Amino acid sequence: MTESSSAASGPVTLNLEGDIDxxxxxxxxxxxxxxxxxxxxxxxxVDMQNVKFIDSTGLGALVRLRKNATARGIPLRxxxxxxxxxxxxxxxxxxxxxxxxx
Numbered sequence: 001m002t003e004s005s006s007a008a009s010g011p012v013t014l015n016l017e018g019d020i021d022x023x024x025x026x027x028x029x030x031x032x033x034x035x036x037x038x039x040x041x042x043x044x045x046v047d048m049q050n051v052k053f054i055d056s057t058g059l060g061a062l063v064r065l066r067k068n069a070t071a072r073g074i075p076l077r078x079x080x081x082x083x084x085x086x087x088x089x090x091x092x093x094x095x096x097x098x099x100x101x102x
Contacts, residue, residue, distance in 0.1 A: 011043035011075070017050035020058030028061045032068070039074050045101075049080035059094065066098060077101055 012035050020028065035044055046062070062078075069076040079101040081089070089095040 011045045011077075012039040013045045013047055013079075015047045015050070018052055020051055020054040020061070022055065022057040025057045025061045028058070029064060032061075032065045036065075036068055036072060036074055039069075041074065043075035043077065044069060045077050045079050047079045048082060048085060051082055051085060054085050054088070059088070059092070063094070063097070075099070 014032060014035055016028075018024075032044075044065075046065070066076055077099045081100055081102075086095065086100070089098070089100075
């Protein structure tokens, strides 16, 4: 997991990589809360280009992130969602809960 920030007025980006599972779910929660504090109204983009695997715990962490962002009025987008992850999101209807850049 790495963080990068766009231009001063642009969204904050959280780059996810590797396996997003029970071993990183807590870290994802802490990091995403910190980034939401920094994002404010500019928004948060979660770039999933380098995600190799995501399990139900990882999906749950994304759902919690979406709920936290929504509660704060912060726009949230998923970017570069791998096909296998997108398929799981479609099967669980989570694709309807997120703004996904395709």
